[in-house]
Amino acid sequence: MSEPQVFERIRDEIGKNDVLLFMKGTPVFPQCGFSAAVVDVLSQLGVKFHGVNILVDPELRQGIKEFSQWPTIPQLYVKGEFIGGCDIVREMFETGELEQVFKEKGVALAEAA
């Protein structure tokens, strides 16, 4: 069976962006609390990221769930690796594990104030 065409677009986005968030709304105007929470974590860490608004693209909204084999939005990718959704990201942030992932993968963080 051939894979969905949308997978090609997803791979392209993941390849182009070291830190990529599939989300509802945009980083400046998230349209769901779960997406907003991940934006908040990334902002607190001072990580530059690209947001993809799945609300304006039903094919992508469905396709990303199949691609990641993860049923919900948001979905965070770092250097091509699927990290998780809101609960996982928040928990990893609290334990310091998320910062570690960024450091190991060579993603720049803002200096702590």
Ligand SMILES: N[C@@H](CCC(=O)N[C@@H](CS)C(=O)NCC(=O)O)C(=O)O
């Ligand atoms: N527990 C989830 C919360 C995210 C969630 O439940 N997302 C729902 C509501 S925004 C979702 O994506 N539903 C499918 C859809 O809207 O396409 C997480 O850790 O990310």
Ligand code: FES
């Ligand atoms: S849009 Fe309703 S919970 Fe995310």
